[in-house]
Amino acid sequence: MKKTIIIQGSSKSLGNTHKVVNYLNKDNQFDVVDLKTKNIGSFDYEFANADDDFLPLMEEIISKYDTIVFATPVYWYSMSGILKDFFDRVSDLLHYKKELGRQLRGKNLAMISNSTENDLKNGFTMPFIESANYLGDTHSWLSNNNIANDAKVKIDAFRKIIS
DSSP states (O other), X not given: XXXXXXXXXXXXXXXXXXXXXXXXXXXXXXXXXXXXXSOOOOOOTTOTTTTSSHHHHHHHHHHHOSEEEEEEEOBTTBOOHHHHHHHHHHHHHHHTOHHHHHTTTTOEEEEEEEESSSOOOTTTTHHHHHHXXXXXXXXXXXXXXXXXXXXXXXXXXXXXXXX
C-alpha cells in the first residue's frame, strides 16, 4: 500500500498553502485533506472532543496511507494553529486510543511549509522531527502571489522523496 496523503493545515483553504499543495500534487497522485473543513477540537485531558472528526480521520489515515505529508504556512515562526491542534490531538492516540496510535509506527512523515519569503527560521521543523521518524521537509515561498521558480525546484525534488 504505498499511498501518500497531504494534510493541509491552513486558516485559508484556498490560500498560498493550497497553491503549494496543488503544485506538489500536480499529477494528482496524492490524496489531500483540508483540516479547515474538519471539526477538530483542541486536546483535552478528559477527551471531551472524542466525538469530533479527529478519530475517524486518523482511523482512515492509518488504514490507508504509508506516508503523511503535513502542509502548513509559517505563522509567527511556527506551524499554523489548526495544524498544531491536530498534532496535539495525537495525544489522544497515546492515552485514549492506544491501539490506534500503535499503528502509526512505521509510517513516514514529511512536512512542506511556505511563507512570503525564503526565510524559514532554525527550529521550525523540530516539532515535526521530534514527533515521528522523519522522512523529509522542504520550504517554499511565493513571489507576486506565485510560487517562486527556485521553490518549484525544491518542491519537485521533495515530490520524488515522498512518492
